[in-house]
Amino acid sequence: MTIKVAVAGASGYAGGEILRLLCGHPRVRSGELEIGALTAGGNAGTTLGAHHPHLLPLADRVLEETTPEILGGHDVVFLGLPHGASAVIADALPPTILIIDCGADFRLSDPGDWTAYYGGDHAGTWPYGLPELPGNREVLKDANRIAVPGCYPTVSILSLLPAIAAGLAEPHVTVVAVSGASGAGRSPKVDLLASEVIGSARAYGVGGVHRHTPEISQALSEAAQQPVTVSFTPILAPMARGILATCTARTTATGDEARAVYEKAYADEEFIHVLPEGRLPATGSVIGSNAVQLGVTVDERAQTLVVVGAVDNLTKGTGGAAVQSMNLALGWTENEGLSTVGVAP
Amino acid sequence: MTIKVAVAGASGYAGGEILRLLCGHPRVRSGELEIGALTAGGNAGTTLGAHHPHLLPLADRVLEETTPEILGGHDVVFLGLPHGASAVIADALPPTILIIDCGADFRLSDPGDWTAYYGGDHAGTWPYGLPELPGNREVLKDANRIAVPGCYPTVSILSLLPAIAAGLAEPHVTVVAVSGASGAGRSPKVDLLASEVIGSARAYGVGGVHRHTPEISQALSEAAQQPVTVSFTPILAPMARGILATCTARTTATGDEARAVYEKAYADEEFIHVLPEGRLPATGSVIGSNAVQLGVTVDERAQTLVVVGAVDNLTKGTGGAAVQSMNLALGWTENEGLSTVGVAP
Amino acid sequence: MTIKVAVAGASGYAGGEILRLLCGHPRVRSGELEIGALTAGGNAGTTLGAHHPHLLPLADRVLEETTPEILGGHDVVFLGLPHGASAVIADALPPTILIIDCGADFRLSDPGDWTAYYGGDHAGTWPYGLPELPGNREVLKDANRIAVPGCYPTVSILSLLPAIAAGLAEPHVTVVAVSGASGAGRSPKVDLLASEVIGSARAYGVGGVHRHTPEISQALSEAAQQPVTVSFTPILAPMARGILATCTARTTATGDEARAVYEKAYADEEFIHVLPEGRLPATGSVIGSNAVQLGVTVDERAQTLVVVGAVDNLTKGTGGAAVQSMNLALGWTENEGLSTVGVAP
C-alpha cells in the first residue's frame, strides 16, 4: 500500500528542503511513499522547477492551490506555511491524516506566551517534533499531529538541555545565534537582499523580542523543572544556511564534568554529536545533514559553561526534523532518508 | 618641516590599512606627512602592488627589510608585526620616535596575564590607543609609545564600558563576537582558506582561552574599580572585515535608563554612535570607517543588558585607531584622515 | 557662493554612493558645495539613516518627495531613478541646472536601439559621462546635462576601446562580465535574496538581450568607425559590489603589442590603470575607488586578445562617474572627492 504525501508551501525554503529529502528517501525510491500534491499560494500554477531548479526530478510538477480539498487526499501532509496559516488548514483536515507543521502555530503550550509573541489566539499545542527530548520519542510514535521546532530552538535546546537537566548550570542562559539568511524565509524584503547581507553581520530581534525565545525557555524550563530565563540574540551572517549557537550559563562544574554529562546524555542519539575536546563545531560541517555538532567547554576562570552548537537550519532545523518525525509516526526507522554527512566545503 | 612615517609589516593587513588611511590623510596630501620606508619580513624586495593592489598610488614602492636602521630615520613608526616582534624593534629605536604598535606586546599591564595568555616575559605597558577611555585622550597627547588595542577589545570595551562604569550591570559579562577573516591575519593556513570559511560560521578560542580576553577584562575592571570577569567567544563568519559583538550582562535597569547612560557617555565622541531605539548595528555600515555603532537594549524579562557593537576590525579596530592615536600624539585634530562614513553596500 | 546639490533617489544604491562620495568631497568640507534636498519615492518622509546607516553625518536627514519643485532650487541635481523617470523630471527643470542622470534615458543615440531594448519613445541623447572617451572630456566641461554610463558599459568600453580604436582586434567582441548584486538595484525580488545569491553564480540576460549591450556597441562602433558587434553575457556572483569583465576578440597582435597600445592610450588617465605583465585584476582591489584596473593579454595560440577589467559598479560604474562628471562640468579638478585607493581586503 502506498502512502501519499503532500507538501503545502512547496515553493518556499521549508517546502523545498522537505522535497529534497523526500527525493532521496528510500521509501520514495521503493514506491512505498509517493510524492503527491505540491501546493503554493501565489505561485500556484507555476512549475516547481521555476522555484527549486535544484530538484530536477520534480522540475515539471505544477504547483496547486493550498486547499483542504487538494491536501485532503493524502496520508501525510507537510505544512511549510506562514505563521497562522497552519491552524486554519489543520482544522479542515481529518484527524486520520498525519500533519507535520513547520510553522509556529502549535509549538507553544502557554497561551500567554503565544499572545505575547505572536498575537491573537492560541491555536493549541501539538507533540513537539524533537525526538531527542527525554521521553518525547514515544510521544511522536503515536502522533498524528506534530509541530516541528523552530530552527533556533532546535540547536539552542539541544545545546543546553543536558546541563540544565542535570542542574549543572544556573537557570539563566544566554544564547547568541548566528544564522544564514534562509532562516528568514523566501519573501522578498530589502534587508534580506544579497547586497545588504553579503559582507555584513547584523543583529535583529534583540532584547528578548524574537519569537523563538519562549520556545527555548519552554523546553529548558520543563527539563529543569523550574523556570529558565533565556536571553536570546539572533544574528544574520552572510551565508545561506546554518546556525551556530553560542550558549552560555554560569556553572561551577569543570569542563570534564560538563563534557561527561553531554556525552552520556547523547550517547544513543545518532544525530547529536558531541565533539572531542579541542574540536569546535562549524556550520559548514552540517550543511544538508541532519546532524547537530556540539562543542562543550567550561571557562573555569569565568565560571561559565560555553556550549557551541551547529545545525543546518533547513535540515535538522526544519525539513530534516519534519522527515524524522514522519519516520517515527509511520513506524519506520528514524533515520531513513536522513544523513549525518554534510556537504563540505 | 616634514614628518616622516614608516610602516613595518606593510604587506600585512594592518600595514595595508594604515597605508590606505595615510593615502587619504590631509597632511600627506599637503606634504606635511611623508610616507617613508615600507618594510616587511619575507616579502622584502617585492613591490607593494604585488600585495596590496588596491593601494595604486604606492604600487611601485619596493618593500625593505624591517630593521632598526631603516626604521630609525623616521619620526613616526607604525608596527604591524607578529606578537613578540614589536618589543625587539622598539628597544632598538630612540625614544624620540613616536612608535605606534598594532601588536599585543605592550597592551597588558599584568605580567601574569601576559605570561598566561602569550607566554614568556612581559615587555611592559604602553599608553593604550583607545582615546575614548575616560582620561586616556590626555595621556595619548603626550605619548611617544602607543599600544593600539586589539580589534575584539576595542568593540567589546566600548560596548560595555558605560554600563560597567555606571554600575548598571553585574561585573560578569558575556561577549560573543562575530568576526571577518582579516582579523586572523594574512599568513596562509588551511582553516582560513576561502573554501573553509565561505558558507560556514565557526567558533574558535572558546572557553576563555582567546588572547583578547584579559585585555577586555583589564579595561572593564579599571572602569568598574573592581574585577570584571569576561566570558569571551569569538566566531569566524564568512566576511572579510567587521566585528559584531553581542555583549550581555545581568541588569535591573530599564532600556531607557541604559540608553541614557550610553548617550551621555558618548555624547562628545565623534566615532562612537549610539543608534536610536529600534535600530540595530550591522558591520556592513562601518566598513572602511572609523565609527563604532552601538545598539543598546535591555531584555527586561530576562533582566539582561544586551549591547551590540559593530566595528571594522581593520579600521577602528586597528589601522584607524593607529592613525587616530598618531593624530593625537602629534597634536593634530583627532579625526584627520578618518571618517564616520562606511562603504556600503 | 555656495553651490547646492540635490540627490533624487537618495535611498537607492546609486543615490547612496553619490552621497558617500559627496561626504568626502573637499568642496563639501570647505562649504563651497552644499548637500541640499535628498528625495525619494516610497521612502519619502523617512530618515536617510534608516536606509543608509553607513552615512552617519547625514543619518538624520529626512527624505523629501522627488518633485521638480523640490529639486528646482538647486544648482546640481543627481538623478538615481528607475529608467524612464529621469526624462520626466529633466523636462520640468530649467536648463541652467546641471543634471547628472544615472539612469539610461539619455545614453543611447539610436532611437531604434532605445525602442528595441527599453521600449517606448526615445527621450534624446545627452553628453556621455565617460571622460576617458577620446574628445569627450571637452564635451563634458560645457555640459549641463550628463548621462552617466551604465556600469557594464563603463568597464567593457574601457577594456576594449584601445584595441578597437587601433584596429588591433576584429570588430566582433565577446564580453562575459561577473557582477555583484548591487548592480541590480535595491528593489526586493526573490532572485536577489541573499539565500539565492550566496553560494551561487548565475547567468541572466543571456543572448544579447541585456540592455547594456547596445550601449557597449555604440561606443565601440564610434571608436572603430565601423559597426562592432557585441556578445554580452552578464553573470551574478555572490558579492555586493564590483564587476570583472572578461573581454575577448580575435587578434593577430602579440601580447607586447597589445599592452603597448593600452599603456599609450591610458598614459594620462588617472583612473585607468593597465597592470604590469603577469598581474591580473580583481574587483577586490577597486572597491569604493574610482579606478579601473585592466589586465591586457594575448592568447597567441588561440589568436585572441583577452582584456580583463575590474571596476566598482557603484563608484566608477555609477556614483564616481557622476561626481567626476560634476567636477568637470563645474570647472573643478576632475579627481576631487575621488580616489584610486580601494578598501581591501
Next chain:
Amino acid sequence: MTIKVAVAGASGYAGGEILRLLCGHPRVRSGELEIGALTAGGNAGTTLGAHHPHLLPLADRVLEETTPEILGGHDVVFLGLPHGASAVIADALPPTILIIDCGADFRLSDPGDWTAYYGGDHAGTWPYGLPELPGNREVLKDANRIAVPGCYPTVSILSLLPAIAAGLAEPHVTVVAVSGASGAGRSPKVDLLASEVIGSARAYGVGGVHRHTPEISQALSEAAQQPVTVSFTPILAPMARGILATCTARTTATGDEARAVYEKAYADEEFIHVLPEGRLPATGSVIGSNAVQLGVTVDERAQTLVVVGAVDNLTKGTGGAAVQSMNLALGWTENEGLSTVGVAP
C-alpha cells in the same frame, strides 16, 4: 564478495568528496563495497575528522601513508593526489586493481601538450572518465584505469560538444568560467585566503596558459574531427563550490535549432539537463549533485551561440565523475550513489 576501496589523498577536497559520496552509496550500505584505507601525505597519522568534520561516520578513521603497500590490498583505488604523483603510484600497483585518478597525469593524449602545460615527460593516456562523450561509456565499462576529467573541462566540453560535433558553430570557442575556491585545492596559499577571495572576483591563468585548456581542446577537436581552438579564462568567485562556464562561438544557427541539437544529444543522459527556453543555469542548483545544467541560447544579432553550463566542480567535476566511472567499470548502474538533486539554497 566484498569489494574494498581505498582513497589516497583522503584529507584533500577531491578525497573528501569521494568519501562523501561513498558514505551514501547503496553498495556501501549493503556491505558489497567496503571503505578500506584512507591515506594522506603530511596528514598521515591524524584522524579524518580533523580534516573532514562533515564526514561524521568516518570521523575516527586514522589516515595512513600513501604507499603502494597500503593501497595494494584493495580492489578499487581512488587517487586524489597532486599532479605527477599519480603516475608513480599507479606504476607500482597491479593491473587488476581498478585505479581512478582525479589528477591530470593521464588525461592528455598529446605528449607535446603535456610537456607544454605540465612540464616533464608524458606518463600516458587512460580512458577518460566522462561517460557522456560519444562511445566513451563502452570504453569505461572495460577499463581498469580511468582518468577523471578536470573540473573546467567537464563543464566546458559538455557545454560545447553537441554544437561542435554537429558543425553548428565555428571551431574557435571562447570559455569564461567562474569557479568557487575549492577548485584550487586545499594547500594554504595567501591568494586563496578567505579575506582575499570574499568580496572579489579575480581572473587567473589568463591568455591560454591554464592547464585545462588543452584538455578542452582535445575533446572538442576529436568530436569535430578538426582542430578546435579554445580561448579559456578562469575566474575565481567568492564561493566554495561550483563552476559556471559561459561558452561562446560564432554560429549562423537560430536558438531553436541550437536547442534542438542539444536536447537530442542529451536526451538519454540522466545527468545532463538542458533547461527549457527562458531558464538559465545557476551553480546554486547543482551543489552536491552530479547534474550539469545547460542553458542554450543564440544571440542572433551577434551571430553567437552562448551556452552557459553549471556544475559542481567537486561532484560531477571530480568525485561524482569518479564514482560514476567506478560504477560503470564494476558493471553497476551508472547512477548509484549519485543524485541529480542539489542542496539549495
